[in-house]
Amino acid sequence: MSTFLSTFNRREVLQHAGAIGLGTALLTKFGTIAQAGESSDATQPPSHLVLETIKAGGLSHYSYFIGDKTAGVAVVIDPRRDVQVYLDLAEKHGMTITHAVETHVHADFVSGSRELADRTGTARIVASIEGDPGYGFKLDRPLRDGDQLTVGSIQLRGIHTPGHTPEHMSYLASSKDTGKAWGLFTGDFLFVGSVGRPDLMGVKNTDSLAKSLYQSVQNAYAQLPGELTIYPAHGPGSPCGAGIKAPEGDPTLAKERQGNPYWRMNDEAMFIEALLSAQPPVPYYWPRMKEINLAGPEILGGTPHVQRLKPDAFDRELRSNDMQLLDLRLMQAFAGGHIRGAMNIGYNEVLSMWGGWMLDPDRPIAIVKPAEGNFEDPLDWLSRVGLTNVKVALDGDMKAWINSGREFDSFQTMSVHDVKRQFPTDQMTLLDVRQPSEWDMGHIPGAKYMFLPEIPKRISELDQRKPVIVYCGNGYRASVAVSVLRANGFDARTVPGSWDAWTAAGYKAMKPAKPGKASDTTRTA
Missing domain, CATH: 3.40.250.10 (Rhodanese-like domain)
Incomplete structure (x- = not known):
């Protein structure tokens, strides 16, 4: 217990897990699956390999280009749809991309594996068939737990890690020449400070997936050394996991065993309750992404033309x-x-x-x-x-x-100082459109809450006779909301700087007495 509390205090754990109200019962269920005497030195790929992390910022998605300079071949793990970046890397390093490897059927973006195979003519598509995903296209190399893929001197061994999805596969990277493991590609199973969410395949599957995820956490990596550097498919800001953190230094399996709150829970029921309570709302478009990726994404052949x-x-x-x-x-x-x-x-x-x-x-x-x-x-x-x-x-x-002399629309904005002077008031509506968890952490007095994506279907709840002043974190999302409202006849205005500016000005914040469930988008002042 004392080791755990030195890393996470009680408040941090409860907030991170979204489990306010579980009380001391939660802390008594923590254990450890860290291994004694684990090295704190992160592993590195051999010097003859190229390893590049490609970040798709808007989705906080990470894909990986791994190339063997001696053999002149490369593999891409979890490629995004606009694949030119991988083609440029292959050309830069004088390599041929021979494989496009998927950790799972993604729900948050369209896979680029088919695009990469088409554009290169050499990349073979590799993916897990554990759990019988039901692909609508032919895999070049279907994998099961323990199967191994060799690309030059790069060896990738599949480790079935179900829970986020039934078929999810992690890949242990090692050197063919020495057999020494140097990296662990964890996909959407293990993130820095979090794990993948198990609630993306409908309510009827959530409980079984959550149980599978717990078993994967407890067992899948149990025999692996803690110094392994981990390479997850997402970073901070992705809704694929609750509370994903930025790494401090090289992220390793040992650091996650010691500091990841979900990795410290050895009670299945508590793990599931904490995990599901913490998940943000599921984006509306994710089921469509899942369908596209299972069927096989349309091959675009490059950037679409307009x-x-x-x-x-x-x-x-x-x-x-x-x-x-x-x-x-x-x-x-x-x-x-x-x-x-x-x-x-x-x-x-x-x-x-x-x-x-x-x-x-x-x-x-x-x-x-x-x-x-x-x-x-x-x-x-x-x-x-x-x-x-x-x-x-x-x-x-x-x-x-x-x-050209055509009509256009415009509107005045409102500073946080004007908001402070005006609200609370019955003459205007102050609207907060952030994530539910952001509202819980603090909001402007007098504000009404409405999650941005829900505005089109809940617009009738707003009084069209009153100006609507909209704020978010820094103003970006507020402008999306205002554009929707103005298209529907509202006098809507943004607050540039929004919550960031409000707190920077030192103004008072309101907090609810008890935070709601992170995925529940209903909130009251």
Whole structure:
């Protein structure tokens, strides 16, 4: 007990697990599966190997390029859909990509394995068939627990780690020449400070998956040395696990055995209750990602093409077709002037996540980009979540639209100082659109809560006769919400800086007496 409490105090554990109310019963169930005398030195790949981590920022997704400089071959683990980055790495290092390896059927992004196989002509698709996933396409190399894949001097041994999904596979990387293990690719099973969520395959499967996850935590890595460096598929900000942390130094299996709260729980019931209580809301688009990846994603052959139109033709296209208009500029530019009815999701990789949440995959999309941005990046970001139906774009930027003499909408913003002076009030609505857990940690007095993705279906709960002042963490999500509200006839305005600015100004925060369940999006002031 004392070893555990030196790493995590009681309050930190309860907050991290989202298990407020479990009380002392929770702490008495902690044990350890750390091994005595474990080395604190992290393993490194042999010098003749290249290991590159590729981060898809908007999804907090990590994929890995592992290459053998001597043999001139490489493997990619959990590739994203826009695969040019892997092709560039292969060219840079003079290597041929021979395999695309999946840890599991992903729910948060479209897999790039089929794309990579098509673009290279050499990459074979490797994935687990444990649990009978039911792929709608042919795997080049189906794997079961204990099977081994050799790429040059790189050996990857599959370790079945079910729980996040039934088929989930981790990969122990070792050297063919020496047999020494140097890395552990943990997919969505083990993250820094967390584990994968077991609630993505419907309520009827959640309990059995949670039990499988507990058994995987207890047993799957039990014989592996603690100095192994771990390489997870996600980092902080991903909804694939609750409370994923950034590593301090090289992340190792020993550090997780000692410090990961889920790795310290040796009571199954407590583990499941704490884990499920901590999970954030499941993004609406994830079941669709799962279906796409099981069936086999459409091969795009590169960045999707978009037709660029001058204002006259762009206007006609908007009027004649059932277009979703997506304005990619940042919130201040959007407030200054935008085409009426546009949804604002700013030019950033997080467009993947919020585009998945907010856009209709069955309707064509028209885009307006910022003057300093390009068209290719947002098309790639959207394609990562299966949004490949961007049909037209305004040639140039918003300036071209304004200079053509067409109408545009604009609105005033409100500073946190104005919010402090105005609220609480019955004359306006102050709306918080952050995650439920963010509201629980502190919110502005007088605010009403509504989770951003739920605004379209709950909009009738807001009084259209009153101005709606919207805030989030820093203003990015607030601008998405305001664009939806203004498209529906509301006088809605953003608070630039939002919660960050409010706290920086030293203003008072409210907290609920008892936090709600992290996945429950209902909150009261």
